[in-house]
Amino acid sequence: MQELFARDFGVIADLVRYHAEHSPDRAALVDPSQTLSYARLDALMDQVAASLQRDGLKAGDAIAICATMTVPYAAVFLGALRAGVVVAPLAPGSTPASLARMQEDASARLLFVDASTVEATGSAGQGGPRRIRLDADLDDWLMPEGSKPVPVTPEPSWPFNIIYSSGTTGDPKGIVQGHGMRWAHVRRGATYQYGGPDGVTLLSTPLYSNTTLVVFFPTIAWGGTVVLMPKFDAGAYLRLAEQHRVTHTMLVPVQYQRLMAHPSFDQHDLSAFKFKFSTSAPFGAALKADVLKRWPGGLVEFYGMTEGGGTCILEAHLNSTKLHTVGRPAEGHDIRLIDEQGREVAAGEAGEVVGHSPSMMTGYHRQPEKTREAEWFDPSGKRFIRTGDVGRFDAEGFLTLFDRKKDMIISGGFNIYPSDLEAVLRQHDSVADAAVVGVPSVQWGETPVAFVVRRPGTVIDTDGLLQWVNAQVGKTQRLAALEWIDELPRSAIGKVLKRELRDRYAVRGGA
Known part of the structure; x- marks a missing residue:
């Protein structure tokens, strides 16, 4: 089987067929209500691909999925790939207006939903793509069992999926990832011992997140079992991990925090674990140390962006003195630091992190200007992706992050853009000016x-404005608190000094 992954490029959908032929009865997908073998998954992928082709979708066309993470969700995603169809997985917690914009931006021909997202995605007579309920209409929509699609052979440059990392209240920004990028993730799976008859990956982060997909696809490609947990709960997670003899998982730091703090953590048998992964948010050194001490198996932190570019990897179990870092550049990844003028900094100096790798996004969907803003080219013309993060390499090549140049807030592993929230606040008649900052949170990380400047002559209380704003935004974006301020602190050139606002909040006892 190793020879399948020695190639420079391969097709994930073809590997599902390989496993269906060699291990037909092995469980591929498991959720709380059903288990799908590789043989059944392969056949269902054929049905999905054939049904999409029947409906006129060609390679390069797109579908959107907005639903709770289940076996049918995963099967439709994989089946679309077999037809060369691009998948845009959308966050159910987004506002209806934002979901409509993302569907339009992706040019989605079909939208797959379930009971949890029917209302948010609008009703069937309101325009937009045709909707198919994964929990009600899927069997009727599918071609008969045994149906075969017209074969499609993707190329590395073809779009694989579109991930929306922003735009939940403003303009959506779709990150186009190619088949070649996903194959690079799959090949990396050899290092972490995915798959085989005993390989079981437990996922409790959503399938619309690249955090999840970088582990989901390698597990499937290497013939492992994916256990899908639609809603994270620390106690339930520990029970599932023990029940299924889980070997791999991907969690964001706040989930590690809740698991390690759970009163029954040390009572569960987690000895089957080979590797645990983390990404998406700052992972404190003390928490890493606690995981290493009490949870069997290796601990690996990935630092990177959904856009791709360079990735740093910290194999924490092998580098106990480097837990304050995010590790060293992955093999084949070129990570550099640049100053404000776009010049590389000298060794030992801090700078903005930029990266080049085999797994970079094609670009932002239909937004060439945004794509150009995210790119940096070295003097030879080599293309890098800018992260907006500031860091410094130590003498051994480990990267320590200091701050984010961008004001993005990472809450529970989800990216929140303050400018989105500020734009919503400014729509209210009582708001003259506003700034949003991230503050420490025991529950969410951030x-x-x-902080709001009241418009003269208007009257609204704090709770009233807070409720109004939180009704306009997605669930993951909701403000934890709101404070009135006479004037926002600004620099000489008019930039809001957000560090002063964070300090003010901490001094007032909010942190």
Whole structure:
């Protein structure tokens, strides 16, 4: 089987067929209500691909999925790939207006939903793509069992999926990832011992997140079992991990925090674990140390962006003195630091992190200007992706991050853009000006707090404005608190000094 992954490029959908032929009865997908073998998954992928082709979708066309993470969700995603169809997985917690914009931006021909997202995605007579309920209409929509699609052979440059990492209240920004990028993730799976008859990956982060997909696809490609947990709960997670003899998982730091703090953590048998992964948010050194001490198996932190570019990897179990870092550049990844003028900094100096790798996004969907803003080219013309993060390499090549140049807030592993929330606040008649900052949160890692300048002559209380704003935004974006301020602190050139706002909040006892 190793020879399948020695190639420079391969097709994930073809590997599902390989496993269906060699291990037909092995469980591929498991959720709380059903288990799908590789043989059944392969056949269902054929049905999905054939049904999409029947409906006129060609390679390069797109579908959107907005639903709870289940076996049918995963099967439709994989089946679309077999037809060369691009998948845009959308966050159910987004606002209806944002979901409509993302569907339009992706040019989605079909939208797959379930009971949890029917209302948010609008009703069937309101325009937009045709909707198919994964929990009600899927069997009727599918071609008969045994149906075969017209074969499609993707190329590395073809779009694989579109991930929307922003735009939950503003303009959506779709990150186009190619088949070649996903294959690079799959090939990396050899290092971490995915798959085989005993390989079981437990996922409790959503399938619309690249955090999840970088582990989901390697597990399937290497013939492992994916256990899908639609809603994270620390106690339930520990029971599932023990029940299924889980070997791999991907969690964001706040989930590790809740698991390690759970009163029954040390009572569960987690000895089957080979590797645990983390990404998406700052992972404190003390928490890493606690995981290493009490949870069997290796601990690996990935630092990178959904856009791709360079990735740093910290194999924490092998580098106990480097837990304050995010590791060293992955093999084949070129990570550099640049200054404000776009010049590389000298060794030992801090700078903005930029990266080049085999797994970079094609670009932002239909937004060439945004794509150009995210790119940096070295003097030879080599293309890098800018992260907006500031860091410094130590003498051994480990990267320590200091701050984010961008004001993005990472709450529970989800990206929140303060500018989105500020734009919503400014729509209210009582708001003259506003700034949103991230403050520390025991529950979420970070959480957004707003500072608001009242418009003269208007009257609204704090709770009233807070409720109004939180009704306009997605669930993951909701403000934790709101404070009135006479004037926002600004620099000489008019930039809001957000560090002063964070300090003010901490001094007032909000942190």
